Amino acid sequence: MRYVIQxxxxxxxxxxxxxxxxxxxVTLLSDAVPLDDLETCAQLIEDHLDAGSRAVVVDLWRLxxxxxx
Numbered sequence: 001m002r003y004v005i006q007x008x009x010x011x012x013x014x015x016x017x018x019x020x021x022x023x024x025x026v027t028l029l030s031d032a033v034p035l036d037d038l039e040t041c042a043q044l045i046e047d048h049l050d051a052g053s054r055a056v057v058v059d060l061w062r063l064x065x066x067x068x069x
Contacts, residue, residue: 002061003035005044008054014044023048034060 005014012025013032023044026032035041041057049055 002059003038003041004029004032004058004060005035005041006056006058008056014048014055 006012007014007025010025012027013029014023014025015032015035016022017024018031018033035044038057045055045057
């Protein structure tokens, strides 16, 4: 798993809940369950983002590569 969805406005993360898998907004990156693929990210954004809101998909592998690369 490598992708997280972050609100460009609030900084919160849209991710499946650890317990039941239902999408929710969390404030901490450590609480955001990473997703496997961009298609799943796109579907979550389409289904759960309010009109006029913006989201950014963050590739955690690429982020870590920049820090430790």
